[in-house]
Amino acid sequence: MPHRVLIAAGTRPECLKLASVVRALRAQEGLQTLLLNSGQHQAMVERTFAQLGLACDLAPGQISAASLSHALSALRAQIRQAAKAHGADLVVSQGDTSTAYAAALAARDLGLPLAHVEAGLRTSHPYRPFPEELFRRRIAPIARLHFAPTQQAAANLRGEGVADERIHRVGNSVIDLLREEVERREPTPLPFLPATREHIALTLHRRENYGRGLDLVCAAVLELLQQHAELGLVCPVHPNPAVGSRIRRHLAGHARIALVEPLDYRLFIALLARARLAITDSGGIQEEAPYLGTPVLVVRENTERPESVALGAATLVPLKPERIVAEADRLLRAAPPARLAFAPESPYGDGRSGERIAATIARFLQNP
Numbered sequence: 153m154p155h156r157v158l159i160a161a162g163t164r165p166e167c168l169k170l171a172s173v174v175r176a177l178r179a180q181e182g183l184q185t186l187l188l189n190s191g192q193h194q195a196m197v198e199r200t201f202a203q204l205g206l207a208c209d210l211a212p213g214q215i216s217a218a219s220l221s222h223a224l225s226a227l228r229a230q231i232r233q234a235a236k237a238h239g240a241d242l243v244v245s246q247g248d249t250s251t252a253y254a255a256a257l258a259a260r261d262l263g264l265p266l267a268h269v270e271a272g273l274r275t276s277h278p279y280r281p282f283p284e285e286l287f288r289r290r291i292a293p294i295a296r297l298h299f300a301p302t303q304q305a306a307a308n309l310r311g312e313g314v315a316d317e318r319i320h321r322v323g324n325s326v327i328d329l330l331r332e333e334v335e336r337r338e339p340t341p342l343p344f345l346p347a348t349r350e351h352i353a354l355t356l357h358r359r360e361n362y363g364r365g366l367d368l369v370c371a372a373v374l375e376l377l378q379q380h381a382e383l384g385l386v387c388p389v390h391p392n393p394a395v396g397s398r399i400r401r402h403l404a405g406h407a408r409i410a411l412v413e414p415l416d417y418r419l420f421i422a423l424l425a426r427a428r429l430a431i432t433d434s435g436g437i438q439e440e441a442p443y444l445g446t447p448v449l450v451v452r453e454n455t456e457r458p459e460s461v462a463l464g465a466a467t468l469v470p471l472k473p474e475r476i477v478a479e480a481d482r483l484l485r486a487a488p489p490a491r492l493a494f495a496p497e498s499p500y501g502d503g504r505s506g507e508r509i510a511a512t513i514a515r516f517l518q519n520p
């Protein structure tokens with residue numbers, strides 16, 4: 153009987169960060185993989201995997217997101233049910249989403265080992281950003297295999313008492329996809345780019361920036377465009393209506409701003425690679441941009457990716473329009489950062505972590 157590995161994905165970044173892991177697990181002999189669309193953002197997961205040529209094996213249905221705790225318990229029940237019905241031997245979850253935490257709880261409910269991809273990321277605050285920091289800190293004591301993307305992440309886990317032999321430093325799997333994209337070397341047309349010499353890529357979606365945070369960032373980018381006549385801006389607007397309506401209210405109708413639907417991964421990477429600057433509250437973009445030589449202004453109070461800050465590739469800025477404008481201005485005047493190589497010594501690795509993760513899971517299942 154092959155060992156069965158259930159992989160839970162619920163949001164776009166999980167799909168992107170699990171894609172190489174799924175492919176490598178499917179290539180392992182003696183393993184059967186069950187890719188589960190958890191139902192957190194069902195349509196987005198289906199679409200994101202489809203762009204990458206992947207399809208889910210199980211899709212129990214969209215859950216209602218009336219509240220965070222309701223979503224968690226619905227996801228936990230769906231994942232537990234799927235793992236039980238299909239005889240899973242191990243559960244894989246990624247990162248810090250509701251799905252990631254619900255999958256950890258479901259694995260614990262059933263007494264199954266959990267493999268956590270992108271383990272050990274921490275800010276210095278126990279629950280900020282909320283809920284992500286809380287979720288990752290709660291996943292750690294449940295996980296059996298911790299796939300730490302960086303040296304710092306591995307050290308964070310050791311500092312919390314996780315045994316060394318359970319920590320596997322493998323690089324960040326989002327770099328696997330990025331490496332493939334960069335190595336493809338095919339030009340991707342971006343028909344929505346404003347007709348300006350340079351442009352900024354803007355993405356916003358973090359819960360702590362809902363409302364006033366979005367207002368402040370939008371005010372800052374309008375001021376920045378006012379001061380730089382050669383600059384345009386492209387913003388893929390997040391599907392969450394709490395985010396989208398606010399961004400549209402501030403930024404729609406400006407001649408040098410293109411507000412577009414969420415972009416397919418390939419298009420987004422082409423946009424990021426050609427951007428003079430990224431302004432974002434995203435986590436993944438802080439990892440990708442240093443490999444593309446695009447500086448990032450992170451509009452958050454803290455980051456779990458100190459590596460990008462230490463490199464000078466990312467700058468944290470408080471949510472004050474004058475500070476955002478000043479820091480953006482500084483980055484626009486400075487030379488862009490050197491691109492990181494897809495090499496083991498780069499902080500997020502060489503873009504081959506999926507293979508390492510799959511091989512470690514296969515070894516573990518043969519000899520738990």
Ligand SMILES: CC(=O)N[C@@H]1[C@@H](OP(=O)(O)OP(=O)(O)OC[C@H]2O[C@@H](n3ccc(=O)[nH]c3=O)[C@H](O)[C@@H]2O)O[C@H](CO)[C@@H](O)[C@@H]1O
Nearest residue numbers: 165166246247248249284388414415416417420434435436
């Ligand atoms: C607190 C925190 O930092 N939490 C993170 C959060 O993810 P995030 O903040 O990185 O999420 P997003 O910004 O939504 O996604 C980013 C990805 O999406 C691509 N992209 C973007 C716009 C677009 O139009 N089309 C695209 O394809 C882009 O290239 C990139 O790869 O959850 C993850 C999962 O557990 C964790 O890893 C993670 O720590």
